[in-house]
Amino acid sequence: MQALILAGGQGTRLRPLTSQVPKPVVPLVEQPFIGYMFEWLRGHGVDDVIMSCGFLADGVRAVLGDGSGFGIRLRYVEEPEPLGTGGALKFAEELLDERFFMLNGDVLTDIDLTAQLAQHERTGARATLALIGVDDPSAYGLVRRRPDHSVGEFLEKPGADQVLDTNLINAGAYIMEREVLADMAPAGTNSSIERDVFPRLVDHGLFGYEATGYWLDIGTPRRYLQGTYDILEGKVITNVGARLADAGMRLLPNGGVQGRVAAPALISEGCQIAPSASIGGRVVLGRGVRIGAGARVEDSVVLEGAVIGARTQIRGAIIGPDVVIGDRCHVDGEVVLGAGVRVGNDNVLTAGARIFPGVSLPDGAIKF
Secondary structure (H helix, E strand, O other): OEEEEEEOOOOHHHOOOOOOOOHHHOEEOOEEHHHHHHHHHHOOOOOEEEEEEOOOHHHHHHHHOOOHHHOOEEEEEEOOOOOHHHHHHHHOHHHOOOEEEEEEOOEEEOOOHHHHHHHHHHHOOOEEEEEEEOOOHHHOOEEEEOOOOEEEEEEOOOOHHHOOOOOEEEEEEEEEEHHHHHHOOOOOOOOOHHHHHHHHHOOOOEEEEEEOOOEEEOOOHHHHHHHHHHHHOOOOOOHHHHHHHHOOOEEOOOOOEOOEEOOOEEEOOOOEEOOOOEEOOOEEEOOOOEEOOOOEEEOOEEOOOOEEOOOOEEEOOEEOOOOEEOOOOEEEOOOEEOOOOEEOOOOEEOOOOEEOOOOEEOOOOOEO
């Protein structure tokens, strides 16, 4: 089975993590984010993946290669300019099989694609949307189904009076027959699969599959952290979650850990944690991270090569690669520090502050 993954966005909501690194390959609990999608797809029989890229496409290729490291065949199409989700689909047409999955590349999920495919075949659908129930659908577009599972209506940003009969939203996972592309605008046209293609398929072979399981759009720092916690705690089905469970919810390197590490936590090889430091729970430390004496890190991600000074406290934050944070700092409240940031001693960063790559803050420069 084949899948087309739309991964051409700039990931602006995740900056500064995505200022220099394409969103599909931003590290997430030990591997590129898109690796979780490959793992999920492979579990449902997908072995041929086409990635539709745009922003920093060369960076995606450099990390993912031909896909062999993930057990798939991976090919790329690169849009010369952003064409929207429909335009990206049409641009990839020559590589597509007669039936394929189409997926938004910014979702962490474990929904059952095999069951979705079985419904698609039973109904004789031309396209089947995965739908997922959410507690608050007001920020999404609702999808109404008929008793035979065919899609009857799309509701954009519904009001409270419109969510009484359904809370199903588009989960960004579709099964499509290639024939659908014949009725689309020509290649090179900017169009939306959600606004221009699917509404025209209502009453013409468009069905919805009600999925269950884990689903999270990971496009913001808060959701990036939530996805990290959920992987560590096994709330979404992943290989690394299974390894953590087998290891008592702590994965530690062979040496270098002298401080306290509370579960769940994943500490990568080459990390150095001082004897009086405290780590966890819900912490990921990338390769070569160094944690100073008396420092405390909780509910956070500290990426490769970062250095945390003595008696510094990090909580609910994302620390980019090669960041250096001095002594006696406090960093919390969904703060994101971009690659190579330097923070001097005695700084306080909180309230969602974002520091972009390469910025240096002198001692005591910020005290929120």
